[in-house]
Amino acid sequence: MPEGDTVWNTARVIERALVGDVLTGSDFRVPQLATTDLTGWTVAESASRGKHLLLRLTRAERAMTLHSHLRMDGAWRAFGPGERWSGRPAHLIRVVLRTKRSVAVGYHLHELALIPTAEEGAMLDHLGPDLLGADWDPDEAVRRITAKPTATIAEALLDQRNLAGVGNLYKAETLFLRGLWPWTPVADVPDLPGTVKLAQKLVASNRGRWSQTTTGSLRRGETSYVYGRRAMPCRRCATAIQKADQDERVTYWCPRCQPKPELPPRNPEESARPARE
Ligand SMILES: [Zn+2]
Numbered sequence: 001m002p003e004g005d006t007v008w009n010t011a012r013v014i015e016r017a018l019v020g021d022v023l024t025g026s027d028f029r030v031p032q033l034a035t036t037d038l039t040g041w042t043v044a045e046s047a048s049r050g051k052h053l054l055l056r057l058t059r060a061e062r063a064m065t066l067h068s069h070l071r072m073d074g075a076w077r078a079f080g081p082g083e084r085w086s087g088r089p090a091h092l093i094r095v096v097l098r099t100k101r102s103v104a105v106g107y108h109l110h111e112l113a114l115i116p117t118a119e120e121g122a123m124l125d126h127l128g129p130d131l132l133g134a135d136w137d138p139d140e141a142v143r144r145i146t147a148k149p150t151a152t153i154a155e156a157l158l159d160q161r162n163l164a165g166v167g168n169l170y171k172a173e174t175l176f177l178r179g180l181w182p183w184t185p186v187a188d189v190p191d192l193p194g195t196v197k198l199a200q201k202l203v204a205s206n207r208g209r210w211s212q213t214t215t216g217s218l219r220r221g222e223t224s225y226v227y228g229r230r231a232m233p234c235r236r237c238a239t240a241i242q243k244a245d246q247d248e249r250v251t252y253w254c255p256r257c258q259p260k261p262e263l264p265p266r267n268p269e270e271s272a273r274p275a276r277e
Helices: 004-018 117-124 138-146 153-158 168-177 192-205 268-272
Strands: 025-028 042-049 052-059 062-069 075-079 093-098 103-107 110-116 242-246 249-253
Touching (some): 004 052, 004 075, 004 192, 062 093, 062 117, 110 117, 138 192, 153 168, 168 249
Antiparallel strands (some): 052 062, 062 110, 242 249
16 A cells, blocks of 8 residues: 555665666656656656655756656656566556666656656645654644544544545554554544554555555564454454444554444533532
């Protein structure tokens, strides 16, 4: 699942393959860039911001950025010259970038666009603080989440305008580890900074490797507490993990470790009555 860590890793793969070199050829297989030729451009930088990939290119005084987004299924792979392109079927190729020493192939990319680098800011302006960015700002993320107190905490963590880089896996796992029912309104989350801090920690801990784990184990079938574990026993309490739709995504949770918060008292007089002592 491409979440912040996968996108960060992908930026590093492209960096190693292309950065510092001049492109000797480009082949775009999307209509909007079909006639674009990047031959002669130097690859200056490969960066990620949340789930967005930014390949910065320069030529003389000009600076352009090739933007791409992996969404659920996109990927970039790098190969040596003459090496067989393995992994994905050719019809999924959206772009091929060549240098003297390597070839970078983008599969099933979304939002592929070439923009002046000066316009990057405007394009990504809506994003909240990047979990894996040098400028990660947890206070700002908490501030943005708090601004919409009626949103569910699951929705708030996935909203890239609040914080950029959490996907469905890290959302579900963060909520389990914090004992939060996924439909808890933001206003009722006891320690929001702690929740944000944990989400960042989980994503950051998987930087630099392709397998994602939140349990500390990389063994098959042991890498998550609740995500992808419908009807399987909770690792803490053995209750069957549940799965349900939530905001066009799916959510996994343990009904015992993440109980629905108790409803306020039904009788308004009861809660209004002043304490005796
Ligand atoms: Zn449990």
